[in-house]
Amino acid sequence: MAPRLLARTTINSAILPMEAAPLLEISGVGKNYPSGQGQINILRDIELTIQSGEFISFIGHSGCGKSSLLNMIAGLTSISTGTMLFDGKPIEAPSPERAMVFQHYSLLPWLSVYQNVYEAVDSVQTELSKAERKALTDAVLTRVGLSNHVHKKPMQLSGGMRQRVAIARAFAVHPRMLLLDEPFGALDALTRGSLQEELLDLWSGDARTETVVMVTHDIDEAIYLSDRIVVFSDGPSATIKEIITVDLPRPRDKQSLMTSQTWNNLRTHLLLSLHC
Amino acid sequence: MAQMIDVIPRREHSALTSMRYWLKMIWQTLNPIIIGMLILASLWQVAAWISDGALPTPLATASTLGELLSNPFYDNGPNDKGIGIQLLASLGRVFTGWGIGIAIAIPLGMLLGSSARLRKMLAPVIEILRPVSPLAWYPLGLAVLHNAPKAVVFAIVITSLWPTLVNTTMGVQNIPADLKAVSKVFRFSRWRYISKVLLPAAFPAILTGMRLSMGIAWMVIVAGEMLAGGTGLGFFVWDSWNALSLERVMSAILIIGITGLCLDRVFSVVGQRMAAWQEGGH
Numbered sequence: 350m351a352p353r354l355l356a357r358t359t360i361n362s363a364i365l366p367m368e369a370a371p372l373l374e375i376s377g378v379g380k381n382y383p384s385g386q387g388q389i390n391i392l393r394d395i396e397l398t399i400q401s402g403e404f405i406s407f408i409g410h411s412g413c414g415k416s417s418l419l420n421m422i423a424g425l426t427s428i429s430t431g432t433m434l435f436d437g438k439p440i441e442a443p444s445p446e447r448a449m450v451f452q453h454y455s456l457l458p459w460l461s462v463y464q465n466v467y468e469a470v471d472s473v474q475t476e477l478s479k480a481e482r483k484a485l486t487d488a489v490l491t492r493v494g495l496s497n498h499v500h501k502k503p504m505q506l507s508g509g510m511r512q513r514v515a516i517a518r519a520f521a522v523h524p525r526m527l528l529l530d531e532p533f534g535a536l537d538a539l540t541r542g543s544l545q546e547e548l549l550d551l552w553s554g555d556a557r558t559e560t561v562v563m564v565t566h567d568i569d570e571a572i573y574l575s576d577r578i579v580v581f582s583d584g585p586s587a588t589i590k591e592i593i594t595v596d597l598p599r600p601r602d603k604q605s606l607m608t609s610q611t612w613n614n615l616r617t618h619l620l621l622s623l624h625c
Numbered sequence: 626m627a628q629m630i631d632v633i634p635r636r637e638h639s640a641l642t643s644m645r646y647w648l649k650m651i652w653q654t655l656n657p658i659i660i661g662m663l664i665l666a667s668l669w670q671v672a673a674w675i676s677d678g679a680l681p682t683p684l685a686t687a688s689t690l691g692e693l694l695s696n697p698f699y700d701n702g703p704n705d706k707g708i709g710i711q712l713l714a715s716l717g718r719v720f721t722g723w724g725i726g727i728a729i730a731i732p733l734g735m736l737l738g739s740s741a742r743l744r745k746m747l748a749p750v751i752e753i754l755r756p757v758s759p760l761a762w763y764p765l766g767l768a769v770l771h772n773a774p775k776a777v778v779f780a781i782v783i784t785s786l787w788p789t790l791v792n793t794t795m796g797v798q799n800i801p802a803d804l805k806a807v808s809k810v811f812r813f814s815r816w817r818y819i820s821k822v823l824l825p826a827a828f829p830a831i832l833t834g835m836r837l838s839m840g841i842a843w844m845v846i847v848a849g850e851m852l853a854g855g856t857g858l859g860f861f862v863w864d865s866w867n868a869l870s871l872e873r874v875m876s877a878i879l880i881i882g883i884t885g886l887c888l889d890r891v892f893s894v895v896g897q898r899m900a901a902w903q904e905g906g907h
Contacts, residue, residue, distance in 0.1 A: 425806050443809040455803040459825040459903045468821055469811040504904045522811060 370437060372526060372560055373399040373422065377431030380417055390586045391417055395431065397579065397589065401525075402559045404552065406571040409581030409590075410623065415564045416530055422562060423449050423528050436525070445473040448524035452531040454511040456503040456518075463499040466490060466518045473522040489517040492554075493547065509540035513547070520551055520558060527552070529563040533570065541567075542603070545574060553600070568619045572612060573603055580622050591622060681872040689872035690879060704864070706856065712880060714856040715846050718774065722781025723842040727835055729782070730789035734831075735823065737790070738797020751790065759784040759845040763852055774856075777849035781842045788837035796830025797823060828899060836892035843885045 378395040381388040392414040399405055407415040420426040421433060424443040433440045435447065443449075456465050467486045474482055490499055493513040503511050512532060519527055532548075533541040552561055565571050571578045575595050582590040597611060606612050666683045673682040681689075697709025737744050759780050766776030800823060808818045824831075850859025858877055865873035 423806075423810060425809065443806070443812075445810065445812055447810075449806070449810050451803055451806070453803060455801075455807045457804065457807070457821060457825070460821065468813070468817065472811050472813050472817055502904060518811075 369400065371398045372401040372436060373397075373562075374434040375418075375422075375431070376433075378418075378421070378428050378433055379430040380414065380421065380426070381429040391584060392588065393430075393586050394588050397592075399526075399560060399562065403576045404561045404574055405563070406575040406578045407562070407564045407581065408566070408568065408571050408578055408619070408623070409587065410583050411566075413581040413584045413587040415579075415581050415587075419449075419528055419530055419562065419564050422526075423447055425449075445469075445522040446524055447526045447528055448519040448522050449528040449530065450512070450515045450519050450532045452534055454503065454508075454515045456511060456514055458503050461500050461502060462495060462506070462514050463490065465503070465514055466521050469518045470521045485521060489521040490514075492520075492551065493517045507540075508536050509544060512536065512544060516544075516548065516551065520555060523555075523557040525558070526560045526562065527558050529561065531564050531566065534566060541570070545570060546603075549574060549601075568616060568623075569607075571619070572597075572615050573601060573606070578619065580619070593618065593622075679871075681875055686872050686875040686879070689870075690876040693873070693876055703855070708858075708861065708877070708880065711856060711858050711861045712884065715850065715858045716884075718778050718850075718857065719781060719839075719842045719846050722778040722845075723785050723835075723839055725778075726782045726786035726838060726842070727789045730786040730834070730838070731793050731831060734790045734793025734834075735797050735819070735827075737794040738800075738827070739823075744794070751787070754783075755787045757784075759841075760848055760852065763849060773853035777846065777853045777857075780849050781845050784845050785838040785842040788841065789831065789834035792830045792834025792837070793827060796827030796834075799830070800826045825903070829896065832892060832896050832899070836889065836896075839888050839892065840885070843881075843888060847881060 375395050375397040378392065379390065380392040381390050383389075395418060407418065409415050417426060421428050422435075422440065424440045424447065440447075457468070460468065463486060466489060467482070470477075470482050470486050474485065477485065487496070487499075490496055493516060495510065495513055495517065498506065498510065503514065506514070516532070529548075533544055536544065548561075552558065561574075563571075563574065572595055578593040578595060580590045580593065581587050593615065595615060597606060597609075669680075669683050673680045693708045697707040697712075699705075699707040700710060737747060762780040762783050763776055766779030767773065770776050770779060804822050804826060807813075808822050813822070846857065847859040847862065850857035851863045852859075854860050854863070858881055862874055862877045865871075865877065
């Protein structure tokens with residue numbers, strides 16, 4: 350019960366009582382890894398609050414610890430200092446509430462496309478009947494356009510299709526927060542573009558998965574998808590350099606946006622921020 | 626019309642080409658094997674000449690082998706049985722010992738692969754027991770089991786389980802971190818993790834271990850049966866030596882070698898099939 354009480358105190362001490370409780374509250378978080386005799390500091394003093402319904406991107410150079418932070422939110426890596434509260438409770442272990450899409454797809458190569466999604470659904474959606482679990486698996490695979498490939502093995506699919514399976518698997522467990530670790534980094538530019546749109550489609554079309562946190566290297570991708578962009582300073586001992594609000598209305602049309610002044614300003618700002 | 630005329634000879638031509646192609650393929654596969662066998666036979670022949678008749682020639686052995694194989698399942702009492710009966714007796718013990726061995730080694734290897742603590746605890750035990758000669762275990766088995774053939778099986782169990790144990794441990798240890806993360810994020814139960822992630826991921830390594838274990842079991846059986854007597858190829862070799870029939874000894878060696886080769890091929894084929902299946906073939 351102790352952590353729960355602690356969480357409530359934190360929420361009550363919020364400055365604006367009218368504001369909804371944040372979905373994720375990161376304060377004073379740091380990460381050290383053991384190295385040789387001592388420890389090496391990867392991240393320090395991370396302060397970040399994410400509201401329900403936001404699309405957040407983490408951007409920064411390689412080795413700045415943005416993926417480490419995502420893994421800590423997932424519960425796959427422990428934090429060294431500070432507190433990290435999800436829905437008011439400390440994050441202690443991985444959970445399907447924070448489903449993750451990995452950079453290298455992480456599909457089980459010996460299972461078919463269908464089975465890859467079904468095993469996750471079957472494991473998590475325990476309140477559904479067997480028929481409902483199957484129907485849900487079929488539905489998400491149809492939504493990502495893979496209904497004709499359900500019996501194939503991941504090795505028989507292109508990179509883009511594999512990542513669609515991984516995204517379908519994550520959405521199928523109805524996470525409250527979706528975590529994406531450079532999901533389109535290994536894909537060609539054309540495939541990346543269409544998957545970005547599909548991701549926005551899925552996100553806006555699914556009332557249950559409101560919040561997305563994505564790690565990316567790609568400035569355009571970050572602007573196109575995000576509500577806020579979290580810029581990391583260079584590692585080691587990286588921290589948040591600045592948080593940029595993307596004030597572009599949704600639904601966003603990529604073609605008209607890319608010629609707009611706001612887009613160009615954001616782009617220039619991010620480029621300068623990442624180069625200094 | 627010109628086109629139609631053109632079609633007919635082309636078909637015949639392609640049928641002929643395909644037959645030639647297959648003959649060529651068969652020849653190319655068999656050619657090195659035949660040459661290899663001829664080299665072995667010539668070396669053997671030379672050795673037979675040098676030994677001045679102590680070692681039987683390939684031809685004399687071949688004729689004895691032919692005799693043995695012409696009536697493999699005759700049974701004239703405890704000391705005179707066909708080579709087929711001896712082979713089956715040996716195979717039965719090998720599969721029993723190997724089966725018990727891998728039934729111990731695979732689950733234990735899965736535990737060791739999952740727990741660094743357990744690995745540290747058991748590594749010295751394994752390293753001490755692993756290099757012990759198979760025959761050193763035989764008296765122990767005899768003392769406990771009071772039965773010579775069972776003691777041979779015991780020696781096979783305890784010497785053949787190590788490669789499967791070590792390979793299973795390594796296979797489980799090397800499961801990609803991403804796949805473990807997936808199992809955690811989607812909250813896979815222990816059973817779902819074992820059946821859908823751990824076993825398929827470690828399967829190639831486990832199969833390699835089983836193959837090496839089978840090789841050891843087949844080596845141990847001959848030595849064990851020489852000590853145990855009664856039935857089996859090992860007993861047959863020793864019995865033929867006592868009867869001073871080296872043609873029979875050489876024949877038995879050939880049968881042991883070829884059977885070992887066949888057992889190994891089975892694992893190789895299963896491994897290839899499984900790899901193809903994992904990648905989406907059938």
